[in-house]
């Protein structure tokens with residue numbers, strides 16, 4: 528089975544078109560002003576129209592209130608909302624009820640206990656995005672190019688549907704897939720030449736590496752499909 532790949536932090540037509548041409552299953556747009564990948568909702572909406580229906584459109588937000596979500600959802604018309612802040616299970620339920628969209632809840636992982644936080648969102652979040660904890664002093668909850676110890680996922684219940692994220696790149700994705708059996712991966716800074724600047728050659732190299740790993744038959748475990 529093909530690995531789902533989400534290319535996140537897209538801001539230009541060239542990068543978006545290349546992501547979809549390479550077979551990205553998901554495209555991510557960041558709505559977080561402190562991020563070098565931040566994009567205005569209207570600009571993201573115009574870009575996303577080029578690829579609607581060919582890859583899922585993901586709005587990445589961080590503890591956004593309903594006013595911000597109203598603007599983002601209305602301009603972008605995303606397929607999925609990625610909540611990348613400290614949103615509680617109750618907040619995830621509210622967002623799902625208000626917007627009627629699948630929610631991918633990001634959780635940051637550093638130690639075994641961090642995986643336990645999944646339990647509170649089971650049956651609420653449609654999918655999880657498992658990212659590394661930000662380094663000390665970072666302004667960003669994600670997009671830091673930092674990995675967590677993928678072996679921690681050995682303890683994860685096989686039914687948990689997740690995207691593997693954090694510090695992935697063409698050099699380490701083969702090992703990440705072989706170790707985790709992840710069926711879906713998410714990448715941002717690993718395909719950039721500078722913060723917020725997507726590099727088409729790095730994107731090509733990343734997809735090549737994913738396809739090579741697939742050809743080698745990395746263990747795609749039995750995680751369930753969520754629609755997110």
Ligand SMILES: O=C(O)c1ccccc1N[C@@H]1O[C@H](COP(=O)(O)O)[C@@H](O)[C@H]1O
Pocket residue numbers: 534535536555557559562563564587588589611658667668669670671672673692693694695713714715716717
């Ligand atoms: O990328 C950002 O700037 C960002 C800002 C706010 C919330 C989430 C963000 N990024 C997410 O983090 C992952 C991992 O990034 P990386 O591959 O380690 O650079 C990224 O794909 C987004 O989902």
